[in-house]
Amino acid sequence: MDKKDLPIGFLDSGVGGLSVMREAIKIMPNENYIYFGDSKNAPYGVKPTKEIRDLTFNVVDFLIEKGIKGLVVACNTATSAAVSELRRVYPDIPLVGIEPAIKPAVELNRDGKILIMATPMTIKQEKFNLLLNKYKEKAEIIPIPCAGLMEFIENGVLSGKELEEYLEEKLSLYNKDDISSIVLGCTHYPFVKDTIAKIVGSNVAIMDGGEGTAREIKRRLKEKDLLTDRTETGNITIYNSLDDQRVIDLSLKLIEQS
Ligand code: DGL
Numbered sequence: 489m490d491k492k493d494l495p496i497g498f499l500d501s502g503v504g505g506l507s508v509m510r511e512a513i514k515i516m517p518n519e520n521y522i523y524f525g526d527s528k529n530a531p532y533g534v535k536p537t538k539e540i541r542d543l544t545f546n547v548v549d550f551l552i553e554k555g556i557k558g559l560v561v562a563c564n565t566a567t568s569a570a571v572s573e574l575r576r577v578y579p580d581i582p583l584v585g586i587e588p589a590i591k592p593a594v595e596l597n598r599d600g601k602i603l604i605m606a607t608p609m610t611i612k613q614e615k616f617n618l619l620l621n622k623y624k625e626k627a628e629i630i631p632i633p634c635a636g637l638m639e640f641i642e643n644g645v646l647s648g649k650e651l652e653e654y655l656e657e658k659l660s661l662y663n664k665d666d667i668s669s670i671v672l673g674c675t676h677y678p679f680v681k682d683t684i685a686k687i688v689g690s691n692v693a694i695m696d697g698g699e700g701t702a703r704e705i706k707r708r709l710k711e712k713d714l715l716t717d718r719t720e721t722g723n724i725t726i727y728n729s730l731d732d733q734r735v736i737d738l739s740l741k742l743i744e745q746s
Contacts, residue, residue, distance in 0.1 A: 489555075492716050495520035495725070496705065497556035499547045501532035502642045503735065504676030505562025506742045508586060511702035512560070513724070513743070516715070520722040524551055525739060528729035531638050532565045533607020533674065540569035540609065548574060550727075557714050558582040560705050562675050564606060564697075568613035582708035587619060588673030589697040594623045596693055598668035601628045605658070605684075606673030608633040616673075627668075632658055638676040644738045646745075647683050655680075655687050669693040679742060 498509045502525045532540045544566040561567045567585030593602045611631045678696045728735045
């Protein structure tokens with residue numbers, strides 16, 4: 489098979505990475521996609537780094553065995569724990585990770601605080617703190633660890649009272665008029681963006697790294713002349729470590745959500 493016709497692989501600790509894959513599908517509709525959600529081992533964001541790294545490698549090995557031409561680590565937590573090691577072990581595959589979109593939030597140049605919602609593990613990592621330090625002179629950036637939030641999305645709960653109460657509690661410390669933007673530093677969170685907006689109001693910009701990451705894998709594949717020549721719409725294959733049709737159905741529903 490021509491290497492150009494191989495799928496692009498995406499992975500996450502669960503269904504979150506689909507928020508990145510749907511952006512890739514928008515700009516590369518003719519590509520084939522293969523997605524692995526490790527919902528059985530989710531959440532990654534409260535586990536020790538070594539365990540996250542081992543889990544991530546297991547998933548990457550699975551995808552590579554299936555045959556992929558590029559890889560997107562569509563999980564902030566797995567990226568911070570494993571991306572440098574992955575690049576070392578797989579130097580030949582175009583590989584893109586995701587990190588919280590702090591730069592675009594700072595570049596909005598708005599008055600007020602930038603809140604970063606992410607998993608406790610992402611916030612603890614050196615990679616994240618280096619990123620934070622880079623921008624700390626330019627804006628007041630406040631990380632908010634959100635243990636428990638990804639579980640709502642894994643369970644298909646994207647709105648409703650319980651989720652609103654969770655978010656109210658996380659965000660109640662900040663005056664809404666004093667927030668410039670919220671960065672969604674976990675790929676699950678874009679699926680509850682509307683509920684977050686309902687709580688903070690429409691004046692707060694809510695950003696995520698999905699689109700930027702999709703553009704980056706496209707650029708990397710193009711550079712290696714690996715973009716498909718096909719003109720028909722590509723296929724999507726979803727795998728999940730949970731042996732449960734409901735998680736596959738949820739995954740397909742989330743891809744459709746615009
Ligand atoms: N979707 C993942 C991320 O982007 C994390 C969720 C988790 O497993 O804790 O960080």
